[in-house]
Amino acid sequence: MKESAILNQLKGVLPPHIMEIIYFRYNQIDSYLKPYNLPIKTDILLLALFTLVFIIISKLVFGSSGNKTRSVGGRANNDKKVKRGNTIVILGLSNAGKTALLLNLTNVDKKIATHTSITTNNGAYITENKKKLSVIDVPGNGKAKASLPKILSNSACIIYVIDGTTFIDNSTQEAQYLYDILTNESVYQKKIPVLIFNNKMDLDSTIDTEQVTNILERELDDLRRTRGATPIVLGQEEDKKDIYLGIEGTPFQFDHLPNDVQFSNGSAAPSKGELKEIEDIKNFIQSTIL
Numbered sequence: 001m002k003e004s005a006i007l008n009q010l011k012g013v014l015p016p017h018i019m020e021i022i023y024f025r026y027n028q029i030d031s032y033l034k035p036y037n038l039p040i041k042t043d044i045l046l047l048a049l050f051t052l053v054f055i056i057i058s059k060l061v062f063g064s065s066g067n068k069t070r071s072v073g074g075r076a077n078n079d080k081k082v083k084r085g086n087t088i089v090i091l092g093l094s095n096a097g098k099t100a101l102l103l104n105l106t107n108v109d110k111k112i113a114t115h116t117s118i119t120t121n122n123g124a125y126i127t128e129n130k131k132k133l134s135v136i137d138v139p140g141n142g143k144a145k146a147s148l149p150k151i152l153s154n155s156a157c158i159i160y161v162i163d164g165t166t167f168i169d170n171s172t173q174e175a176q177y178l179y180d181i182l183t184n185e186s187v188y189q190k191k192i193p194v195l196i197f198n199n200k201m202d203l204d205s206t207i208d209t210e211q212v213t214n215i216l217e218r219e220l221d222d223l224r225r226t227r228g229a230t231p232i233v234l235g236q237e238e239d240k241k242d243i244y245l246g247i248e249g250t251p252f253q254f255d256h257l258p259n260d261v262q263f264s265n266g267s268a269a270p271s272k273g274e275l276k277e278i279e280d281i282k283n284f285i286q287s288t289i290l
């Protein structure tokens with residue numbers, strides 16, 4: 001039996017029956033290699049081969065787990081390849097209080113009047129951690145709405161403002177606008193978070209936010225069935241993909257959407273008294289920063 005320093009060392013730690021097998025294989029390999037007269041000892045060669053096999057196996061095992069970690073990040077990305085923009089988009093029907101909210105959230109020149117806007121109003125919002133986000137308020141009427149798909153594609157989050165004093169009369173129109181927003185490709189695929197803000201709570205004639213939620217869910221449920229026949233409000237969307245809101249065969253609920261849709265109420269510009277801090281909105285914005 002051929003002697004080898006490595007085998008002698010193994011002899012000290014391995015049981016005799018295992019050593020027997022190792023010796024047998026060793027001698028077999030040694031006899032195979034002998035005719036080649038290699039300038040390297042069989043045990044060194046085997047050790048090198050064993051190390052190589054060990055490296056390959058650990059690469060496969062740990063290398064793939066490394067990939068797994070990447071794919072978790074990847075999954076977050078794959079998770080609709082989320083790469084949202086950095087604009088807080090304020091939307092809603094005319095007179096809802098969008099510009100009032102923009103003024104409240106930003107430190108823009110308060111000279112921007114809270115009367116019917118024709119073009120978008122812009123400002124900057126500084127988050128708790130000093131991140132600067134642009135804020136845009138898109139008028140409820142007019143040409144600015146045509147540029148909405150582009151604005152939405154760069155949105156970080158959406159605040160949809162409702163005039164709580166006129167909601168009952170305007171609920172269908174509100175739902176139609178929301179439907180267009182929620183079925184917008186960017187909003188749907190990037191799962192842009194939406195906050196529905198029931199505004200003008202300082203006035204007596206406002207509606208309870210729970211009621212707003214229920215009415216909107218009912219209206220959106222109807223719209224899912226009839227929408228094919230209704231004109232698209234956001235315009236220029238001939239190639240708009242078919243996006244079905246919620247779960248087919250189940251009454252529509254905001255919970256069924258891929259987006260996080262939250263509700264809140266308050267006053268963007270109370271007619272009397274102190275300007276109420278709109279903490280819910282600020283918390284919402286903070287929670288949407290990726």
Ligand SMILES: Nc1nc2c(ncn2[C@@H]2O[C@H](COP(=O)(O)OP(=O)(O)OP(=O)(O)O)[C@@H](O)[C@H]2O)c(=O)[nH]1
Nearest residue numbers: 094095096097098099100114116117140267268269
């Ligand atoms: N009482 C009260 N009035 C508000 C509140 N928010 C806004 N308003 C008033 O509602 C009116 C409309 O507000 P805007 O901010 O101009 O509304 P908007 O949504 O920007 O309207 P458009 O520019 O037409 O799209 C103004 O007279 C505001 O002062 C609120 O919280 N309480």
